[in-house]
Amino acid sequence: MIHDIRHNYNANFSEEKYQAFLKDINETFNYKVKFKIAETPVFIPKALKLKLVEACDDIMTVINKPNFKELTKGAFFDANTIVPNEDEHSKFIQLDFGICKDDNGNLVPKLIELQGFPSLYFFQELLGRKYREHFGEVIPEGFSQHLNGMTDDGYLSLLRQEIVGETDPKQVILLEIEPEQQATAIDFYATAAKLGIKVLCITKLKKRGKTLFYLDDTGTEVDVLKIYNRIIFDELHQRTDLNMEFSFQDEIDAEWVGHPNWFYRISKYTMPLLKGEYVPKSYYLDQLDSIPEDLENYVLKPLYSFAGAGVQIHVTKDMIDAITNKANYLLQEKVAYAPVIETMDVPAKCEIRMMLLHNSKTNKTEIVSNLMRLSKGEMVGVKYNKDKTWVGGSTGFFEE
Template sequence: MIKNIRDRYNSNFSEEKYEAFLQDIYGTYNYHVPFKIAETPVFLPKALKQKLVEACDDIMAVINKPNFKELTNGAFFDPSTIVPNEDEHSKFIQLDFGICKDENGALTPKLIELQGFPSLYYFQELLGRKYLQHFGNVIPEGFSQHLNGMTSIDYLDRLKHEIVGNTNPKQVILLEIEPEKQATAVDFYATAKVLGIKVLCITDLKKRGKTLFYLDENGSEVEVIKIYNRIIFDELDQRTDLKTEFNFQDEVDAEWIGHPNWFYRISKYTMPLLKGDYVPKSYYLDQLEKIPKDLENYVLKPLYSFAGAGVEINVTKEMIDKVTNKANYLLQEKVAYAPVIETMDDPAKCEIRMMLLHNSITNKTEIVSNLMRLSKGEMVGVKYNKDKTWVGGSTGFFEN
């Protein structure tokens, strides 16, 4: 996005450097990352950075409203899914923006989705560090993954304070479903290495009364005090084969680091509540008074789906009429991604995830990092970018 830096990066790029970069990442935890890592980071100019900050502020102004919980109670399609002991703030918030161009040709973000759930907070730090190690000779001084002068050390310290705090790390768990089989397993390994916490499958979590515990390598019981939850409920609902002692609706003496209810509250369900220059028009399908005439400019999304399943990008009136449970769907204005990343062949489009964290000391939710996805397909996602290069997961370096 910054021409002189992009030109310099591309001219200095080689497949040998890229392969060494990948092997370094794979070797860090002796784990071959199953998803595509992009050949390049993205360099974000000041003007776009400022718009992203403004967009995040606009969205957080709605999430911080005193009646936000009341506005989002409808997100729980089944009241039995509500988890007890909800806190006042989502610890983690992800805001996904497509990078577009406005009517004057200036770069601008448009919100795609949002979630009150943790993402690759530790892998992204590793990824940025490896880009700097292998391509740092063409990444200018003063560019950072983080904002407001936050260094990598500051970032890791902040995460440690919010996830572990003063608790014995052994009594903090990262909870997943068969974590070693997840595509994001590398993030679990990075998290465990930095924090010293236990990565645990939900089937290994045991319960006695209100006490949760697991058995360590010596067979001794370890009480669980904090749960850093990474389980996606869409996946959990599909895994009827799992034998568990713990249910999310149980009353337990453990603190959620990232309370599960925020997964529902801050989600696609929130989109129609948001307005402004950086948000596409969005409607609950069951509350849609009139079907727009320009349906070619909209997408149809299920409110609850796993990994983008069920999204329709070529919407028709007949398709809408056939939806039997309209309360579970959203009609959202399409976002026209701009191909702004020059590569060795076709330019790539990009999406940036602004990664936010609630600071328990200041009681404010802050932008702490980012994740980028590069695409040359019809949509961002693996199946739309098969056999393409200069696509996949990346990170952005902001111009200070």
């Protein structure tokens, strides 16, 4: 997106460098990453950075409203998904923006989706560090994954403050379903390495009264005081085979770091509550007075799905009429991603996830990092980008 930097990066790129970069990441924890890592980071110009910050501020104005919980009381799949002891702020917020062009050809972000759930906070730090180590000669000084002068060390210190704090790291767990089988397992290993916390499958979490505990490598019981939850509820509801002593609906003597209820409150359900130049028009399907005539300009999304599952990008009236549970769907204006990243063949489109964290010391939610996805297909997902190069997961370096 910054022509001179992009030209210099592409001119100095080689497949050998890229393979060495991947090998280094895969050897860091002796684990081969299961998703495609892009050949390049993205260089984000100051003008676009300022628009991204403004867009995040606009959205947070709605999320920070005193009546936000009342506005989102209908977000839960059913009453049985509500978890006790909800806190006042979502610890983690992800805001996904497609990078587009306005009528004057200027870059502009458009919100695609949002979630009140942690993302790859620790892998992104590793990824940015490895891009610099292997391609540092063409990544300019004065560009950072973070904003407002935050350093990598400051970023990791803030994560440690909010996830572990004064608690013994042994009594803090990262909770997942069969974590070693997850596509994002690399992030779990990076988290454990930086924080010293236990990565635990939910089937290994034990319960006695309101006390949660696990058995360490010596068979000793270790009480759990904090849960850094990485379980996606879509998967949990589908995994009826799991033998668990613990239910999310249990009253427990442990603190949620990232309370599960925010997974629902800050989600696709939130989209129709948001307005502004950075937000596409969005409607609850069951509340539409009439179906738009220009359905080619809309996408149809199930409210309760993950990673693009069930999204229809070629919407018809018959498709809408056939849906019986319209309350579970969203009709959202299409966002026209612009192919703005020059590659070795056709340009790539990109999506940026602004990663936010609520700082308990300042009582403010701030942008702390980012995640980029590069795509050459109709959508960002893997199935739309098979056999393509210069696509996949990446990170953005912001111009200061």
